[in-house]
Amino acid sequence: MAASNDYGESSMTLTPTLEGGLVIEPGSEKDWQVLQMISRDSGRSAYLAESLAGLMIEDSEWEEYVVPDLTSSFDRQSSYVAVTIEEARKHGEQVIFVKPKHAEQWYGAVNQARLALEARYKLSKLDDLEGAPDEMRSAYFRDRFYLMLQSMLLEYVMGETSHY
Amino acid sequence: MTSPITKHKQKPKTQKTVPWSVIVLDDPVNLQAYVTMVFKKVFGYSQTKAEMLMMEVHTMGRSVVWTGAREKAEFYVQQLHTWQLQTTMEKVV
Numbered sequence: 001m002a003a004s005n006d007y008g009e010s011s012m013t014l015t016p017t018l019e020g021g022l023v024i025e026p027g028s029e030k031d032w033q034v035l036q037m038i039s040r041d042s043g044r045s046a047y048l049a050e051s052l053a054g055l056m057i058e059d060s061e062w063e064e065y066v067v068p069d070l071t072s073s074f075d076r077q078s079s080y081v082a083v084t085i086e087e088a089r090k091h092g093e094q095v096i097f098v099k100p101k102h103a104e105q106w107y108g109a110v111n112q113a114r115l116a117l118e119a120r121y122k123l124s125k126l127d128d129l130e131g132a133p134d135e136m137r138s139a140y141f142r143d144r145f146y147l148m149l150q151s152m153l154l155e156y157v158m159g160e161t162s163h164y
Numbered sequence: 165m166t167s168p169i170t171k172h173k174q175k176p177k178t179q180k181t182v183p184w185s186v187i188v189l190d191d192p193v194n195l196q197a198y199v200t201m202v203f204k205k206v207f208g209y210s211q212t213k214a215e216m217l218m219m220e221v222h223t224m225g226r227s228v229v230w231t232g233a234r235e236k237a238e239f240y241v242q243q244l245h246t247w248q249l250q251t252t253m254e255k256v257v
Contacts, residue, residue: 052245055189055252066242073246107198111248114193124192150195160197 014149016156022098024149032089035096037142039082041113045074048112051119077108103157110146110153117143182255184237186230189250190221202247203229206240231256 012034013025026032042048049070053062080102088096098106117123121139129137154160188199196218203214207230220227230240237253244251 048248049245052248052250055250056241057253060238060253066245070242070245108248111193111198115191115248118191118193147195150198154195154197154201158201160201 012145014152016152017097020100020157022103022152022157024096024098025094026096032085034142034145035085036082038085038109038113038146039078041116041139041142041146042074042078042109043116045078045112046071047119048074048115074108074112077105078112080105081109098153098157100157103153107150107153107158110150114143114146114150117146181233183231184234184253185228185256186237186240186244187226187252187254188217188221188229188244189252190225191250194249196222199249202244202249206243206247 011027012031013023013027015023015025017023024035026035046067049067050063052070053067056062084096084102117139121136123136123140123143126132126136126140129140132140199218199221200211200214203209203217204211207214209217217227217229230237234253241251241253
């Protein structure tokens with residue numbers, strides 16, 4: 001089973017593998033750029049860690065003891081995905097394989113990107129794309145692609161049925 | 165003959181341990197299936213219990229997913245933050 005995502009002129013194919021992984025097949029240069037945006041959209045890992053710490057009670061010393069570890073963990077996810085995509089491009093590969101053992105890293109990196117996009121553009125409150133600035137429209141379509149990638153990872157690689 | 169002096173050890177005043185609740189908040193990004201999976205992984209909950217708590221987060225905006233000692237509550241919050249779920253903790257009143 002495969003799924004395609006259309007945004008403008010290009011499409012990208014996501015296909016589950018028999019080994020329980022996922023193949024991402026970018027169909028154009030634009031698709032590669034969208035993949036590269038995953039780690040760029042995530043922004044500063046410390047931002048997410050700090051915003052989660054902001055939910056904690058004051059005397060928890062979360063900032064001091066937990067935020068550094070969370071930041072490192074988020075950084076690792078984001079860097080792994082960025083490096084995987086860069087390496088695939090550098091070696092002229094046509095597809096990217098997501099092995100089951102790397103699914104959580106991919107999911108986490110994509111989730112960071114979606115959380116950052118939501119914080120920046122409030123996409124969930126966007127009623128109508130008509131009249132929205134180009135930057136926001138572009139963010140919206142990336143978010144939809146990231147959502148599809150997450151759903152495929154959950155359903156076919158991480159073994160959870162996705163409904164949202 | 166003197167009677168032996170018996171010393172009564174005074175019981176140390178035990179400070180009542182106040183339980184803490186781990187609370188997951190709703191957000192527009194995390195997928196329902198993902199939240200269910202995280203509850204199963206972090207707490208070892210069954211699919212049914214994890215789904216019930218996830219639906220509570222989704223419909224009520226928050227759910228108490230665990231209650232107990234502060235140290236363990238902090239550990240669970242840290243775990244849930246690692247999975248990028250909006251989580252906090254509150255003293256049970």
